Amino acid sequence: MQASVDEISDGIYRISMFLPHVQPPIGFTFNQFLVLADEPLLFHCGHRKLFPLVSAAVARILPLERLRWISFGHLEADECGAMNEWLAASPRAQIVHGVVGARVSIDDMADRPARVLPDGTVLELGGRRVRFIDTPHVPHGWDAGVIYEEETATLFCSDLFAHGGNGPAITASDILAPAIAAPGAAMSLTPNTAPLIHRLSKLAPRTLAVMHGSSFTGDAGAALAGLADHYASCLRSALRE
Numbered sequence: 316m317q318a319s320v321d322e323i324s325d326g327i328y329r330i331s332m333f334l335p336h337v338q339p340p341i342g343f344t345f346n347q348f349l350v351l352a353d354e355p356l357l358f359h360c361g362h363r364k365l366f367p368l369v370s371a372a373v374a375r376i377l378p379l380e381r382l383r384w385i386s387f388g389h390l391e392a393d394e395c396g397a398m399n400e401w402l403a404a405s406p407r408a409q410i411v412h413g414v415v416g417a418r419v420s421i422d423d424m425a426d427r428p429a430r431v432l433p434d435g436t437v438l439e440l441g442g443r444r445v446r447f448i449d450t451p452h453v454p455h456g457w458d459a460g461v462i463y464e465e466e467t468a469t470l471f472c473s474d475l476f477a478h479g480g481n482g483p484a485i486t487a488s489d490i491l492a493p494a495i496a497a498p499g500a501a502m503s504l505t506p507n508t509a510p511l512i513h514r515l516s517k518l519a520p521r522t523l524a525v526m527h528g529s530s531f532t533g534d535a536g537a538a539l540a541g542l543a544d545h546y547a548s549c550l551r552s553a554l555r556e
């Protein structure tokens with residue numbers, strides 16, 4: 316088994332693990348993203364048990380010692396299980412996360428202190444700018460957040476648009492229908508779900524870096540608006556029952 320590596324946007328790499336036994340019969344991907352810059356950033360650490368494979372793939376792009384920032388959407392094994400393995404392999408690296416994730420969990424779980432960024436803060440990477448956006452309970456967990464790289468207009472949207480199979484690294488085909496058709500148990504549904512996703516759509520991203528499934532290039536703002544409308548409709552249906 317080996318992770319695949321693809322550049323999905325200028326200087327942004329997708330490191331993908333395909334696990335056929337997850338969500339059979341089509342399988343499921345777990346994707347990490349590397350943003351190249353003066354201070355490179357890894358988004359999603361991956362599972363602790365997959366660290367040897369994921370780190371070997373990242374090392375094909377840059378020496379692990381060069382990694383400066385490690386981040387992820389929320390506290391969950393696929394997002395951050397390997398956080399301490401990364402800290403050990405990359406002595407200059409620091410975890411960076413929102414207030415809730417850092418104060419509730421990372422301060423205790425991580426082997427080095429995290430840098431804490433309040434909602435809307437921009438992290439300068441040197442040649443790239445990454446905005447941290449709190450999205451509590453979207454997709455799930457009160458520590459949830461996403462990041463947005465402003466130069467390439469890439470939204471790292473965590474579990475939003477998750478879909479199964481082992482499709483291309485990036486697609487311009489419709490991404491909304493596969494996401495809606497996928498099992499939705501992982502998505503929290505609250506009165507804030509649709510408004511928060513509509514807020515993300517206003518960023519008008521050109522690329523969606525999707526954690527599970529193909530990434531997307533095209534009118535990502537419209538795709539996000541469609542996803543928000545879908546969840547608004549799901550919530551109305553649930554309240555009627």
Ligand SMILES: [Fe+2]
Pocket residue numbers: 389391394454455474
């Ligand atoms: Fe998740």
Ligand SMILES: [Fe+2]
Pocket residue numbers: 393394473474526527
């Ligand atoms: Fe995930």
